[in-house]
Amino acid sequence: MPRRELGSTTDVPALRAQLEALAAAGEHAQVIATLFELLEKMMRDHSDLAARYTSMLRGMYRSKSERISPDQLALFLAQLPANETTTPPDEPEPPPAPEPPPSLVEGDGDAPPPGPKPAKPKRGGRKPVPPSMRREIVKVPVPDDERRCCDAEKRLIGIRTRLTIEYRPGEAFVREERAEVRACKICESNVVTAPITPAPIEGARPGPSMLAQLVTAKNSDATPLERQSKILARGGAPIPPSTLGDWYAGAADLAQPLWNALRDDTLGRYLISLDDTGLAVLDRNHARGIKRGHIWVFLGDGGEVGFCDYTPDWKGKWPQATLADFRGQVIQSDGYAGLGPVFARPNAPRRAGCMDHGRRPFVKALDAGDARAAVVLSVMREIYAVEAQARADGADLDELLRRRQRDSRPLVDRLHRIIGDLAGRATPKSPLGKAVGYAVHQWPTLILFLDDPRIPLSNAHVERQQRRTAIGRRNWLFAGSDDAARRFAILHTLIINCDLVGAPPFEYLRDVFGHLANDWPMARIRELLPAAWLANQRRQQQPPDRAADPVDDAVIDAAA
DSSP: OOOOOOOSSOOHHHHHHHHHHHHHTTOHHHHHHHHHHHHHHHHHHHHHHHHHHHHHHHHHHSOOOOOOOHHHHHHHHHTSOHHHHSOOTTSOOOOOOOOOOGGGSTTOTTSOOOOOOOOOOOOOSOOOOOTTSOOOEEEOOOOGGGSEETTEEOOOOOOOOOOOOOOOOOOOOOOOOOOOEEOOTTTSOOOEEOOOOOOSSTTOOOOHHHHHHHHIIIIITOOOHHHHHHHHHHTTOOOOHHHHHHHHHHHHHHHHHHHHHHHHHHHTSSEEEEEEEEEEEEOTTSTTSEEEEEEEEEEETTTTEEEEEEESSOOTHHHHHHHTTOOSSEEEOOSOGGGHHHHTSTTOOEEEOOHHHHHHHHHHHHHTTOTTHHHHHHHHHHHHHHHHHHHHTTOOHHHHHHHIIIIIHHHHHHHHHHHHHHHTTSOTTSHHHHHHHHHHHHHHHHTGGGGOTTSOSSSHHHHHHTHHHHHHHHHHOOBSSHHHHHHHHHHHHHHHHHHHHTOOHHHHHHHHHHHHHTTOOGGGGGGGSHHHHHHHHHHHOOOOSOSSOOOOSOEEETTO
């Protein structure tokens, strides 16, 4: 009798009849094999559904952070038998650390007496008001009926100060320039007109500060244009969202040269790191009227400079076209297959992987209940600790390379042995099997950081810059068209670079939009990039006139 193929749904009466016929024919081994095959399939389907269910619950009710505490890892490790938590004996364990000399062992009489414990920093308390906040000094005099005593005016013996933080809502106001027009009184000719400040957008009314607020609110604060319109209306400036949209598009067109310069700078760096996130875009030609576009972030040399780009879909031809202009040596990304042709070219750059993407599937496997993933995560935790300590110590590239060779390489070798051991025992389609499969496939890219200190351990610095897009699409939901999404990417590039160098986005955009409106020469466009702008601002800063009390604004007499 031919063997029955098990589909996604099983006809139980037919299967029972088949098994009874096999048993009657004496094919008991075939009966057992069929039952075990069915059982394995049901367990595999159950594991997959449980993993999906856990992922859905986590997305709905739990934090999306992948951080796992050491105590939680210890609980999972305690569930495993002893042979699961030890390193597979493929290679010898690294030698244990040498014992400390007897003179330094705790409790030894020859040991030097312990010094005084450092004082613990005080916690709590009210933080001082930052000196950058504008202050209004209000003089409060003593009432007239209490100013005299013994027929003489009381003398001033001190000032009692109280600080209160107040707020005035943002205000949109009209700046009316009245340019003189003069002519000769005698010949009534030779008419001259005073120069008027050029408008950033031809034929439109927004000034540089209005455009700066519009872009900062949407790209940095994720505030939709419709909501901005309501905020402006409350302040007495009823501007429709459609008008704000036109101004936003004009700001992006104005910033196009800056985007070009930042893109060229990023693609000329030694290392470029990239990642993407989805963005809903309206499309009349799509069956549902809306499609999934993608916002890409490219960062150079670990986050010194970067730019954003928009692609209408997830096809590899888009990032391939961008990276065709890359003049560096290393490209860091996840396991996205669309980048494969980039590394197949002659003299192609090296591909570096992301340890976060290698770790993430093991976190999902642990959430699905497979405690074996805790062994992998505990070793990865130690690898991350080496990087964190190097950052805390301010290690330079040479010192970072030395620590990676000395501390990280033994941990990576141990991790390789553990993953190799799991590869032969984890079910391929289970959450743990998928995690192991990804790690094995990406292993050559995951260990590239060991020999090159300029390569970050993970691509997390790119993912952090994608958070604004992720938060924004929850608020403004979608882009109106492909052109609108591209303009968003142009302006988002400026916001990201402000964040990378520490420049205040509103002040930067207000200044830069003013320069661009005033016919700034394109040969000097790099002087307006965030890093150069911030350096110039710091050079122009003058030391405060009153270092002790930085109060420099209005003085108000409360008795007035």
